[in-house]
Amino acid sequence: MFGLIGHLTSLDHAQLVARDLGYEEYADQGLEFWCMAPPQIVDDITVTSATGQKIQGKYVESCFLPEMLATKRFKAATRKIINAMVHAQKHGIDITALGGFSSIIFENFNLSEIRQIRNIQLEVERFTTGNTHTAYIICRQVEEASHKFGIDLSQATVAICGATGDIGSAVCRWLDARTDVKDLILVARNQERLRDLQAQLGRGKIASIEAALPEADIVIWVASMAKGMEIDPNSLKRPCILIDGGYPKNMSTTIQLPDIHIINGGIVEHCLDIDWKIMKIVNMSTPARQLFACFAESMLLEFEGWHTNFSWGRNQISIAKMEQIGQASVKHGFKPLIA
Known part of the structure; x- marks a missing residue:
């Protein structure tokens, strides 16, 4: 059982x-x-x-x-x-x-x-x-959503918010090893852990969320917060895919623009x-x-x-x-x- x-x-x-x-x-x-x-x-x-x-x-x-x-x-x-x-x-x-x-x-x-x-x-x-299953599903959502909405991963920048967490770090490793994504932006609170992750991957730009959003074609949110994510939609690239892997989820209700595509991350x-x-x-x-x-x-x-x-x-x-x-x-x- x-x-x-x-x-x-x-x-x-x-x-x-x-x-x-x-x-x-x-x-x-x-x-x-x-x-x-x-x-x-x-x-x-x-x-x-x-x-x-x-x-x-x-x-x-x-x-x-x-x-x-x-x-x-x-x-x-x-x-x-x-x-x-x-x-x-x-x-x-x-x-x-x-x-x-x-x-x-x-x-x-x-x-x-x-x-x-x-x-x-x-x-x-x-x-x-x-x-493990959550990280796998989020990676598959990146791959399938990018194809659906016409974003070429080989030319795309993906920002991972919460990159040093258990799910975030696994997503980074998968995207690095199993896809041809062009660039990764690593976002998290702990700078030492960010530098360690960057060294393990051998790539990835460390940035704040404010700096990452205007550069990212795909944003993966897996940071742990007691409230949902709050961002300014005007800071996002167009088009853009947002994968909301947090709980509670709120991006689909706070951001409703035709060229910003919201995916409920980690859902099967x-x-x-x-x-x-x-x-x-x-x-x-x-x-x-x-x-x-x-x-x-x-x-x-x-x-x-x-x-x-x-x-x-x-x-x-x-x-x-x-x-x-x-x-x-x-x-x-x-x-x-x-x-």
Whole structure:
């Protein structure tokens, strides 16, 4: 059985969803209440592969909210993720993906060092960040979107915002090794990590986001922020492709210009309907078929019987593992969302 650990985009969103799911005691509560709320299994899932194989899963709502990071309630945020992992393990879930900020919190706060939670020994092999599949899907979105919208990668400049993160660095390595993209612009907060990445790649220009946007034909946003990306559309090249790999996503609502093409980054579409209700809650346009690539990774690991922490640790994603999970993704009927 596979599992998904997720969270909602804001306090307002959480209150609305709580009412829809019948958790009236959560629906009118403020942030302090949500800091104390325990994880809940709120959905049972059935997925059918393109091969005909069926698997079962569960969705674990962590009750984490991005406002916890924005208001520096870091202990509450980390407690949410660890408790959700314990909850998944106690329910016998073999492989669980950490969705959204779950994996970012896990990495940034070194939660891998925590193995004993009360009387539970946390078995890390039961968990994956899902970042390998996410990175693979974003790279495929770059390749397919550039073809669709007439941008020649061999003449294109691609800016990666969040280039030193787990997903961002993997995307950089793939684009460098598996495409003929002309130039890379590396954007991140930590300058030392940027210089290390630049040295590993043997190329790439280091720049601020303000300097990168006017030069980029394609912008990939995979930086971790408690709010969505906010940019001035007048600073962008025309035409331009923006791949919004953040969560929550907001570019498609804040930028609406005919020659700027917005792609919801890290989203896949399955070839068959999935029996669940959770994607309606996170506002997917086709909730029976569309989902986050990180969630799909746990499904793929269950389909293949790879009950292991396939994606784990910062900057450990190899091109070989991206190809491996990519082959499984195609086999079981997932494809990158290009809208």
